[in-house]
Amino acid sequence: MTQDLILETKNLIKAFKGFTAVDDVNLQIERGSIHALIGPNGAGKTTVFNLLTKYLAPTSGCLLFNGKDITALPSASIARLGIVRSFQISAVFPNLSVLENVRVALQRKEGNSFHFWKHERVLNRLNDKAMQLLDDVGLTGFAHSKTLDLPYGRKRALEIATTLALDPELMLLDEPTQGMGHEDVDVVANLIKRVSAGRTILMVEHNLHVVSKLADRITVLQRGAILTEGDYASVSADPRVREAYLGVSDDEPVAPVVQPAGPHSIDVAAGAGA
Amino acid sequence: MGIAEESSMKTTRFTPSKLNLVLLLLALVAPFVLYPVFLMKVLCFALFACAFNLLLGFAGLLSFGHAVFLGTGGYVTGYLMINTGITPELGILAGTLAAGLVGALYGKLAVRREGIYFAMVTLALAQLAFFFYLQAPFTGGEDGLQGVPRGHLFGFIDLANNLQMYFFVLAIFLFGFWLIQRTVHSPFGQVLKAIRENEPRAISLGYNVNDYKWVAFIISAGLAGLAGSTKTLVFQLASLTDVHWHMSGEVVLMTLVGGMGTLFGPLVGAAAIVTIQNYLSGGELGNYIHIIMGAIFVVCVLAFRNGIVGQFRKVLKQNF
Structure with a gap:
């Protein structure tokens, strides 16, 4: 098999005092794909994310990025290699302006981040680039607002713009549509689709509707271990997945459940109907 | 974190340059009206508090051992002025560099921890330095270094003259403040703000946040040392008072009373505290000074969480 893998984990294990949160996970993320990591609450999805970006150190196992072992690197170095993550709660800088949020990401590659003797106006040359990124996510009109004042959905869009500013090879999105209303969910899903051109995305996502729309490949986690892997059709047809998610076996009919779009809602209708 | 907000005067009616100009004029006239030594004391403590505030207000780091940098600057300058006869500007430079060096060492250790642990590490290291200075042969122990000569600035301006000394101190303060x-x-300040606002996100953008905190720590320590060196020349004395943890607490008080995270807050706080101390210590209430300061601190924390300047800005914003 000649797969072009951008990120690979080998026998990744994370144990917290007798509890194995991530159990022997072998992930293979193919370059240029959108890969979704799904699973019920507590399956270890976010822990896997934290391991991949070294916000947590794995108990054992290793991480390979473009074939190179990056297991020993600290978080900031991993980000510098081109693996940039987002967070479950919106990760913005609330008291900076929207423009400044993006600019602080662009600034890193400028090499003047330690220049305390220069006036900050030297950063103005990044404004055009920053505006362009804001434009991409539909935030042009908010550029000079305080980020604190943005509605939630816009903050998530800003987060994506900030991440894109680093031009990452691999974007890790942790529940990008969490806590959003239906309209915002579609906006962000379309945005992710658009920015996926030319890069790889690994996302944790609860909303199966979004997953079905975006993901080329899906890995299902359950109790820290990989349950199954494949495209949406094969994963959603797997009786074990249906059981893990819905607590029903395959031969029981799935009642259409209407749920409000809460933080952990699962779009059951879309999930079962595909 | 919800603390410190950057002090941009843009939202108020004063433009920063106008306000700065008025303050500068006041500072130039002040020594002809008020006692210059008192003013110099205010300026030294204001610089100390501003340096401290750089760390607390703009990097979100609460150091509880900043006296060590004030004291180190003072001792090094005092020792050199007494024993080598160098000019005061060089003495101050040496004191500042020494404090910066201690800051580099202490900061390297302290920035590895966060929150209360950061405060504890800085306090522990400062106590270490306190006992070192207590025992070291060159500090004069309990007596301190007395009779430090002010010398001649650049070799020809006699600083024994209080008025000339005042303008020298003012120039130093303005440099530090600037x-x-x-x-x-x-650009560095932008990253620092980003780290204060959301540290995990700053890391995920590829910033080695500890390095930025470290540099901020060194700048803060160096400027605290500059304040200590200058203070030693003003009072011709370097003593254990300046390295004692009381002093570390006092600078926290000044900054909080004035307004943490604002540019002018520490200046106002230092002026207020020094004035109260001077006023009380001469009068009948001298014995109650610590109780009164404590009460002020409690009232400030409970009633004006943003300090004098923070509160003033809030009122200004609401009413104009």
Whole structure:
């Protein structure tokens, strides 16, 4: 098999005092794909994310990025290699302006981040680039607002713009549509689709509707271990997945459940109907 | 974190340059009206508090051992002025560098921890330095270094004259204040703010946040040392008072009373505290000074969480 893998984990294990949160996970993320990591609450999805970006150190196992072992690197170095993550709660800088949020990401590659003797106006040359990124996510009109004042959905869009500013090879999105209303969910899903051109995305996502729309490949986690892997059709047809998610076996009919779009809602209708 | 907000005067009616100009004029006239030594004391403590505020207000780091940098600057300058006969500007430079060096060492250790642990590490290291200075042969122990000569600035301006000394101190203060203002509004300051706002996100953008905190720590320590060196020349004395943890607490008080995270807050706080101390210590209430300061602190924390300047800005914003 000649797969072009951008990120690979080998026998990744994370144990917290007798509890194995991530159990022997072998992930293979193919370059240029959108890969979704799904699973019920507590399956270890976010822990896997934290391991991949070294916000947590794995108990054992290793991480390979473009074939190179990056297991020993600290978080900031991993980000510098081109693996940039987002967070479950919106990760913005609330008291900076929207423009400044993006600019602080662009600034890193400028090499003047330690220049305390220069006036900050030297950063103005990044404004055009920053505006362009804001434009991409539909935030042009908010550029000079305080980020604190943005509605939630816009903050998530800003987060994506900030991440894109680093031009990452691999974007890790942790529940990008969490806590959003239906309209915002579609906006962000379309945005992710658009920015996926030319890069790889690994996302944790609860909303199966979004997953079905975006993901080329899906890995299902359950109790820290990989349950199954494949495209949406094969994963959603797997009786074990249906059981893990819905607590029903395959031969029981799935009642259409209407749920409000809460933080952990699962779009059951879309999930079962595909 | 919800603390410190950057002090941009843009939202108020004063433009920064106008306000600065008025303050500068006041500072130039002040020694002809008020006692210059008192003013110099205010300026030294204001610089100390501003340096401290750079760390607390703009990097979100609460150091509880900043006296060590004030004291180190003072001892090094005092020792050199007494024993080598160098000019005061060089003595101050040496004191500042020494404090910066201690800051580099202490900061390297302290920035590895966060929150209360950061405060504890800085306190522990400062106590270490306190006992070192208590025992070391060159500090004069309990007596301190007395009779430090002020010398001749650049070899020809006699600083024994209080008025000339005052303008020298004012120039030093302005330099320190400018450097802090510039640091806050620099590319470095932007990253520092980002780290204060959301550290995990700053890391995920690829910033080695500890390095930025470290540099901020060194700048803060160096400027605290500059304040200590200058203070030693003003009072011709370097003593254990300046390295004692009381002093570390006092600078926290000044900064909080004035307004943490604002540019002028520490200046106002230092002026207020020094004035109260001077006023009380001469009068009948001298014995109650610590109780009164404590009460002020409690009232400030409970009633004006943003300090005098923070509160003033809030009122200004609401009413105009």
